[in-house]
Amino acid sequence: MYRTVFITGGDRGLGFALCAGLLEQGWEVFAGQYLPEWPDLTTLAGQYPHALHIIPLDVSSVESARSAAQAVTAFTDHIDVLINNAGVISPTISRSIREPQDYAEMHRLYDVNALGPLRVVEAFLPLTDRSSKKRLCFVSSEAGSIARAEHTCWYSYCMSKSALNMGIKILFNHLHPEEYTFRVYHPGWIRSYMSGKKSLEATLEPEEAAAKAIPIFLSQRQDEDRLRLEDYEGNEWPW
Numbered sequence: 001m002y003r004t005v006f007i008t009g010g011d012r013g014l015g016f017a018l019c020a021g022l023l024e025q026g027w028e029v030f031a032g033q034y035l036p037e038w039p040d041l042t043t044l045a046g047q048y049p050h051a052l053h054i055i056p057l058d059v060s061s062v063e064s065a066r067s068a069a070q071a072v073t074a075f076t077d078h079i080d081v082l083i084n085n086a087g088v089i090s091p092t093i094s095r096s097i098r099e100p101q102d103y104a105e106m107h108r109l110y111d112v113n114a115l116g117p118l119r120v121v122e123a124f125l126p127l128t129d130r131s132s133k134k135r136l137c138f139v140s141s142e143a144g145s146i147a148r149a150e151h152t153c154w155y156s157y158c159m160s161k162s163a164l165n166m167g168i169k170i171l172f173n174h175l176h177p178e179e180y181t182f183r184v185y186h187p188g189w190i191r192s193y194m195s196g197k198k199s200l201e202a203t204l205e206p207e208e209a210a211a212k213a214i215p216i217f218l219s220q221r222q223d224e225d226r227l228r229l230e231d232y233e234g235n236e237w238p239w
């Protein structure tokens, strides 16, 4: 039985629901905390004082990623499943090309959404290398699919997720021969906090989205040789 999982962006939204769902299933959960002032993780730690570890993590910082991996070593020498969940959008995302683009925000989204998971994988490799499971999960998005792109704006978010997908493919080429397995996942339209406050119009509560994601993140498959982008309904997306 594989037991230890690290989840980035664990404070709220899908990340928090993944933490709660995996704790319920008996996992030892390391939750990356970006928002110390948000109380939900602390409340959850009260329920699971031995199984939940709150670890400060800003995925846009190499030092923070390294410190997070170091902090985990106080509790365990291995991480079985690493879930790269943290992600951001921007209030200026819906500007069309006929409006001035917000390039500073574009850099921020690329830094968090595309480079953040790379920083985390790099920092955590010594811990995942020691696991017999070696599962790397990435919360990407349908927005990263070039073949099915229909947006007429949202440049930074869509481009950051396409870049993430390419980064994952390169990681796969390198690490799959070293017995790593991968999940690249679109979680659906979630009533989460990406706009800064809870979305009321999306279709899935974070708990529902986590209940769909967890079986896919933990699944065993025969065809691990093929990297796929898949969604919460089991559909495969073209890259």
Ligand SMILES: NC(=O)c1ccc[n+]([C@@H]2O[C@H](COP(=O)([O-])OP(=O)(O)OC[C@H]3O[C@@H](n4cnc5c(N)ncnc54)[C@H](OP(=O)(O)O)[C@@H]3O)[C@@H](O)[C@H]2O)c1
Pocket (backbone or CB within 6 Å): 008, 009, 010, 011, 012, 013, 014, 015, 032, 033, 034, 035, 057, 058, 059, 060, 085, 086, 087, 088, 112, 139, 140, 141, 142, 186, 187, 188, 189, 190, 191, 192, 193, 194, 195, 202
């Ligand atoms: N919501 C959707 O409909 C949807 C659809 C497709 C894919 N996704 C993807 O699903 C993932 C989870 O998003 P969500 O919907 O649950 O959004 P969310 O509620 O905003 O949760 C994301 C979490 O990551 C945190 N975070 C932001 N910047 C970070 C950083 N630099 N380092 C570490 N953590 C950071 C966020 O903090 P702040 O709240 O302070 O930003 C938040 O706690 C993201 O990768 C997103 O792109 C979401």
